[in-house]
Amino acid sequence: MNKISKEQFTAVLLISDIFAMLCIKGSISAFTSVGFITGIIFSFALLIPFIRYCQKGGTFGKCGKFTAFLYLCYIIFSGSNIFSMIWNTSEVIYIPYENNGLYGKILISAVIAVSCIYISSCGIKALARSAVIAMSFGTLCIIIVTVSALMKSEWNNFALAENSGNLYADFIKGCAWSCNIGVLMVFSESLQDDITDSLFFYFTFKVLLFTVILLVTVLVSGGIMKVTDFPVVTSAQISQPFSVQRIDSLFLIVFSVFAVFSVAVQTSSAINILKEIFPNFVKFRNSAVLAVMILTALVPFDDTFRFSANVIFMFTAPVVYFLKNKNPLTVRG
Amino acid sequence: MDNYIKILPELNESISKIKEISGNSSDVLINRFLAGGIECALICCEGMFSSQTMGKLVFDPVTKIPVQKNSYELFRYIQKNTLFSADRPAVSDYNTLFRLINSGFAVIIADGINSALAFGIQGYAVRSVQEPSGEGNIMGSHEGFTETVRTNMSLIRRRIKSPDLVMKLIVKGTKSHTDICICYMKDRVPPQLLEDIEKSLDNIKLESILSTGYIRPFLEKKHFEFFNSTGTTERPDVLCAKLIEGRIAILIDGVPFAVTVPKLLCESFQTLDDYAVKPYYAVFVRWLKYLAFITAVFLPAVYIAIIMYHPELLNSTLLILLAEAEKDAPLSVVTEALFVLIMYEIIREAGVRIPKPTGGAVSIISGLIIGDAAVKSGLVSTPLLTIMVLAVLGGLAVPDLNPQITVLRFLFLISGAVFGLFGISVFACAVLVNVCATETYGFPYTAPVSPFKMKGLEDTVFRINIPEMQNRGFTVEEYHE
Numbered sequence: 051m052n053k054i055s056k057e058q059f060t061a062v063l064l065i066s067d068i069f070a071m072l073c074i075k076g077s078i079s080a081f082t083s084v085g086f087i088t089g090i091i092f093s094f095a096l097l098i099p100f101i102r103y104c105q106k107g108g109t110f111g112k113c114g115k116f117t118a119f120l121y122l123c124y125i126i127f128s129g130s131n132i133f134s135m136i137w138n139t140s141e142v143i144y145i146p147y148e149n150n151g152l153y154g155k156i157l158i159s160a161v162i163a164v165s166c167i168y169i170s171s172c173g174i175k176a177l178a179r180s181a182v183i184a185m186s187f188g189t190l191c192i193i194i195v196t197v198s199a200l201m202k203s204e205w206n207n208f209a210l211a212e213n214s215g216n217l218y219a220d221f222i223k224g225c226a227w228s229c230n231i232g233v234l235m236v237f238s239e240s241l242q243d244d245i246t247d248s249l250f251f252y253f254t255f256k257v258l259l260f261t262v263i264l265l266v267t268v269l270v271s272g273g274i275m276k277v278t279d280f281p282v283v284t285s286a287q288i289s290q291p292f293s294v295q296r297i298d299s300l301f302l303i304v305f306s307v308f309a310v311f312s313v314a315v316q317t318s319s320a321i322n323i324l325k326e327i328f329p330n331f332v333k334f335r336n337s338a339v340l341a342v343m344i345l346t347a348l349v350p351f352d353d354t355f356r357f358s359a360n361v362i363f364m365f366t367a368p369v370v371y372f373l374k375n376k377n378p379l380t381v382r383g
Numbered sequence: 384m385d386n387y388i389k390i391l392p393e394l395n396e397s398i399s400k401i402k403e404i405s406g407n408s409s410d411v412l413i414n415r416f417l418a419g420g421i422e423c424a425l426i427c428c429e430g431m432f433s434s435q436t437m438g439k440l441v442f443d444p445v446t447k448i449p450v451q452k453n454s455y456e457l458f459r460y461i462q463k464n465t466l467f468s469a470d471r472p473a474v475s476d477y478n479t480l481f482r483l484i485n486s487g488f489a490v491i492i493a494d495g496i497n498s499a500l501a502f503g504i505q506g507y508a509v510r511s512v513q514e515p516s517g518e519g520n521i522m523g524s525h526e527g528f529t530e531t532v533r534t535n536m537s538l539i540r541r542r543i544k545s546p547d548l549v550m551k552l553i554v555k556g557t558k559s560h561t562d563i564c565i566c567y568m569k570d571r572v573p574p575q576l577l578e579d580i581e582k583s584l585d586n587i588k589l590e591s592i593l594s595t596g597y598i599r600p601f602l603e604k605k606h607f608e609f610f611n612s613t614g615t616t617e618r619p620d621v622l623c624a625k626l627i628e629g630r631i632a633i634l635i636d637g638v639p640f641a642v643t644v645p646k647l648l649c650e651s652f653q654t655l656d657d658y659a660v661k662p663y664y665a666v667f668v669r670w671l672k673y674l675a676f677i678t679a680v681f682l683p684a685v686y687i688a689i690i691m692y693h694p695e696l697l698n699s700t701l702l703i704l705l706a707e708a709e710k711d712a713p714l715s716v717v718t719e720a721l722f723v724l725i726m727y728e729i730i731r732e733a734g735v736r737i738p739k740p741t742g743g744a745v746s747i748i749s750g751l752i753i754g755d756a757a758v759k760s761g762l763v764s765t766p767l768l769t770i771m772v773l774a775v776l777g778g779l780a781v782p783d784l785n786p787q788i789t790v791l792r793f794l795f796l797i798s799g800a801v802f803g804l805f806g807i808s809v810f811a812c813a814v815l816v817n818v819c820a821t822e823t824y825g826f827p828y829t830a831p832v833s834p835f836k837m838k839g840l841e842d843t844v845f846r847i848n849i850p851e852m853q854n855r856g857f858t859v860e861e862y863h864e
Contacts, residue, residue, distance in 0.1 A: 146806075
């Protein structure tokens with residue numbers, strides 16, 4: 051039985067969410083927080099028909115090829131965003147060969163991709179079990195960074211943290227991190243616990259962790275937000291707990307582990323959908339998904355475009371799902 | 384399938400058949416005699432039975448049997464009025480006859496009857512019960528399993544006298560006819576697990592079973608698992624503890640180890656001594672072993688990664704010290720590390736395989752001459768050697784995982800040398816998923832950590848008091864998914 055618990059479901063989703071947060075580029079402002087809260091409220095509202103559908107025994111699986119294809123595009127696009135984030139953030143986190151331009155990018159992606167090909171071949175259950183351990187490790191690291199950051203934080207940084215000047219970009223950024231509905235709906239198919247309970251558990255943890263990370267980032271880097279490219283990374287660097295030993299390496303480990311799991315989660319979801327659309331395409335399925343993700347990531351979209359596209363996918367995918375399944379509240383055989 | 388021929392009723396023909404099947408083997412002994420006025424033959428295998436028992440339990444009573452009408456009456460008389468031995472299986476074909484005589488039984492065939500009588504009078508040379516060589520223990524029993532399955536069964540029975548302990552004997556190996564004993568507590572074992580294991584054992588069609596490694600692949604999943612999802616032990620007390628927790632044990636004749644199913648990762652860090660000392664000390668030792676495992680696998684890789692890619696992690700004193708030490712080394716730090724680890728593995732393997740009398744000489748050569756000379760000649764730096772020795776010692780603290788630690792140490796070292804901490808982290812993710820994918824018959828190897836079971840942490844992260852444990856009523860079924 052390939053079923054996962056609500057804790058595993060939460061860990062799988064949170065890992066991608068937190069990784070996206072670690073890689074935030076540009077300033078974090080009040081508008082970012084508003085965007086984040088709006089995103090959560092909207093995505094939850096859009097998920098209500100799906101939740102009711104699942105409660106009546108329905109699953110994501112039988113949604114038709116068109117809807118499945120839309121979700122596949124959404125998830126592959128999210129995966130490409132993760133690769134793009136890895137490349138961007140590796141500028142401030144030292145990864146060997148990262149400085150070698152396109153060759154460096156491809157090499158880093160290849161290492162992650164090889165690992166993800168193996169991880170996704172082990173199945174959702176193994177991924178979910180390991181995600182819990184990785185998430186626990188990540189949470190422990192976040193607690194260490196938070197404690198050390200709080201000791202170095204200054205409350206007046208709240209006032210110093212200003213908007214970037216582009217309110218739309220700040221809002222959309224917050225919205226884009228709020229929920230990855232595509233992965234959520236795919237993984238909900240494997241849930242053994244009640245979907246409402248599971249979503250409540252997931253969103254509660256997510257809000258809690260995001261609040262802590264946002265708070266610490268603003269408290270530590272609020273004053274230098276405008277000159278900081280990666281505020282979360284900078285706040286981790288500034289708030290190192292040791293006098294000599296650098297926390298960057300701890301952060302690099304968390305970054306790498308979360309990067310691998312984020313890509314693996316997207317890959318596993320995409321593979322699950324691909325099985326529905328092309329059941330005969332078995333060989334090289336994992337490699338094909340990852341190759342498309344990396345190639346999409348190489349397209350030079352700017353960040354605002356990426357976030358906007360992500361938000362459009364996020365809001366339209368559940369609507370299309372609802373419309374294509376004319377009456378999703380009635381379970382189809 | 385010739386051996387499945389029924390026992391022939393005519394004695395001379397039967398003896399000829401036995402000689403034909405055995406190829407006139409010199410160790411098959413056939414003694415003709417008269418019992419109750421009927422011509423009989425006693426078949427046994429040289430060296431497999433006790434001559435003293437044979438004399439007392441078989442020959443003495445046989446000579447005193449009064450005259451009988453026919454062979455059927457004779458066998459009925461023997462069955463009713465004599466007690467040759469407690470173990471008296473029925474024999475109706477030559478296959479069973481040979482299996483029994485080769486297991487130390489004496490078989491009587493008589494003229495005019497198409498069956499035979501067998502008597503367990505085993506008396507072959509066996510190694511006595513000795514202290515286990517691989518699983519050290521201070522406070523517990525010093526008895527270990529031997530090569531004889533029946534002795535091993537008795538070692539378990541002596542510790543668990545409950546009638547709930549079931550021991551089922553089956554025979555496997557088309558040529559070796561090895562006795563295999565399936566042990567379990569019938570009130571504790573998950574019924575589905577028992578059924579699944581019996582089905583898996585049914586799939587064994589091997590010619591011989593000479594070690595636990597022959598049957599373990601049949602009990603484990605087919606896809607690649609780095610860690611073993613079945614365990615082994617050479618201690619009857621450890622096995623009893625596992626049986627009481629609802630696990631199933633498989634004993635193999637000729638092998639002084641028992642296979643246990645299911646196996647969890649946390650078991651590799653538990654010893655019986657943990658339950659003989661105060662909980663705080665047991666917890667300390669257990670965490671020391673977790674640390675030793677992490678050190679054994681990651682320390683060389685992290686050291687290389689830091690030296691090569693992340694020197695900012697070190698404080699200035701340590702950095703200068705390491706730089707000074709590595710300055711004069713003729714080889715790169717990765718080559719040095721690989722050299723030291725490969726040297727250690729060669730010495731270890733040689734230590735295991737060489738004859739005992741030469742062991743001392745090898746220790747001196749490897750430890751003093753090679754080790755000392757390598758450092759003095761500047762071939763290997765002292766800090767690197769210290770790190771490698773620490774890693775090797777860490778691995779020895781968890782002997783159960785030694786094969787995995789050895790290979791992982793090399794793989795992590797290479798990933799650390801090529802990609803630094805990033806490489807180590809990415810490879811660690813793949814290994815973590817592999818460990819989490821490991822399971823046997825629905826029992827996840829990583830339980831109770833993931834899937835998380837709060838109750839299970841009482842004897843993994845902590846070690847609660849024994850009086851609290853008695854109310855725990857734990858069985859391994861709680862981990863089933």
